[in-house]
Amino acid sequence: MIYLDNAATTRPLEGAVGKAAKYLKEEYFNPSARYHGGAEVSRMLARARSFLLERIADPALFELEFTSCGTEADNQAIFSAARRGNAVASAGEHAAVFESFKSLKSRGIEPRFAPVKADGSVDADALVELVDDKTTLVAVVHVNNETGAVNDIAAIAKRVKQKNPRTVFLSDGVQAFGKLPVRLTKDIDFYSVSAHKIGGLKGTGALIRRKACTAFAPYIIGGGQENGMRSGTENTFGIACFYHAAEEKFASLREDGERLRSYRERLWELLDHDIFMRISPENGTPYILTVSAKGLRGEILQRDLWDNGVAVGTGSACSSKKPFSRVIEACGYDEAALYGVLRMSFSPATTEEETEKAAQIINACARRRI
């Protein structure tokens, strides 16, 4: 199986799982327990927390709380910060942000969505235009999970803060963390990340928060774990896996990025350009290549490819109501292109040989269906 659906989830890294295994089998103690075993686990959490945080932000200015997933981190930030007035997001947000914004309406907060360009990146001018003195929250995804376009969140956050310094700025960094070099600036208040996109486990995420940002209301209340911001006994094994997976990823982040960028371009070069149209921008993340097979159905092609040994993603699941991706639609593509979306996404484990073989199989399957 050639696995090119790493933006959906990645295979857990064996090394990371191996190193973390002792927190599953031997040191299964509750980190809040006041005996030695508990203290040891609690120390591991502290190491993991500072390692993950320091990779992308200044620990003097930011802190990190573990959550159960990226979606929880996004929700936590959104429902803490959007308290009144209006909230602005890009039309290219992941559902974790987009649907949360839509639901703000029922709380009397007006959601506003800024258009995206053809590559999926937000139209920053239009976004800033939507911000006014009643805006309490702005959210811009760091890497668009469907097209791979990268938003310059530092610049956008700066412009937003210039217009309204009281606005809270959130960026969903799930597709960027551990893949792109990131440094959070003081204009960014919240940044959400997830473990299973970088070789950790599903069920582990984190929210990074600027300490000076006071807009924070925990919604899982209980034993006061995570500084009272997110109660519930910590997923110690998951967090240990996250920690060790990140160690591995960050050690070769730049080299991996360069190598995968060349694979991404190689894959595009080998795909049949009479069938496939490119959606992903060249200056996007090296980890994602999204194309459309005009006139074909991405979902059907996807199952066909699985049967032929290649796992890829599509624009979105096919449901009878709206069988194509909201995000790609927002990029302005016509229906024929929307139906045919395929997303190939890489991990550092992807090889050049796999990339080339996948291209052949994708071409063959698509040609058969024409």
Added chain:
Amino acid sequence: MEKVVIIRYAEIHLKGKNRGYFERVFSVNLEKSLKGIRHELRRMSGRYLVAAFDEADAEEIESRVARVFGVHSYSLGYLTESDMDSILAAAKLVCPAQGSFKVDTHRGDKKYPLTSMQLNAEVGAKLIEAYPALTVDVHTPQHYVYLDIRDGGKALVFGTFEEGANGMPVGTSGKGLLLISGGIDSPVAGYMMAKRGMNVEYLHFHSYPYTNEQAKDKVVELARILSRYAGGNTLMTVSVTHIQEEIHKNCAAELNVTLLRRFMFRIAERIAKRAGAQCLITGESLGQVASQTIEGMTSSNAVVTLPVLRPLVGFDKEEIIVRAKKIGTFETSVLPYEDCCTVFLPEFPAIKPKLSFIEEEEGKLDIDGLVREAVGTLEKITL
């Protein structure tokens, strides 16, 4: 005194000399439905009693019994000796301590020393003595206390009659093969036939990779829900992908659906005969969609010899939905997986296809070969 679930049956008493057979099937079905729960099933002149169960299982027993066809009504109550003290002790457990009430006696044991009226009065009086906040209201009481005096010095005491699923015991009316899609209608059609005592087997057509595995899983779930009423423990699936592709490639677009349905019926008949089913069951309702016209049904019937039962033929969509909700299949049916096969849907399907045109178009295909190939894709999924 012991806690029991009292089960009364529907229609079986009409069955004259065949009554014994119907009762046997009924009691086997009751036993099946209670599998996994500790209990005893006892006969008692025209009733069944579930007894000897753990108090905590009572609700589960009731909800399972409620799904067994042939059950007219059931009550959770007490089996006691028929002396006054025992009856009164049970009545106190059944009757709430306040509100208006009425005692209603049915005296099966005609030798019992008190008449029904006397029992009503005496038990009623003693209940008021025990619960001073109770008042008698013989016209519109809030609570009933039913006394059923049986032969052999026994009595049943209970507070409500719950309506059962009615119908006939499954297995007493032969076997049918249900063509089950992921939609709202076909599970209801299966339910309706099972309700009349038919054993139902399930057959689903898919067109992978045009349809996805989640769509198939949804049908498995529907069949699983249905099997709680209708029995059957296997879902059969057949791929019609190649047939759809061939029709699409070779035949007039407006006949796509008509032709596909004829293939489905042919395949279903073969599988039905193998499975010992005596008819096909579909969820068609007259005029609901383009293929469910009388011409459409005629064209499908023309390729099979088994009878095709369409229990929903005269139902409106709303009526079907009400039933689907009651059965518990509606929520699953409306899950949004389906319809990638819309690739094959013509813009204007023929509403009144002529048989001669259908046969002419079908003549362009290797009918036997395609049917044989499709039957070869048969898979069985245990529910």
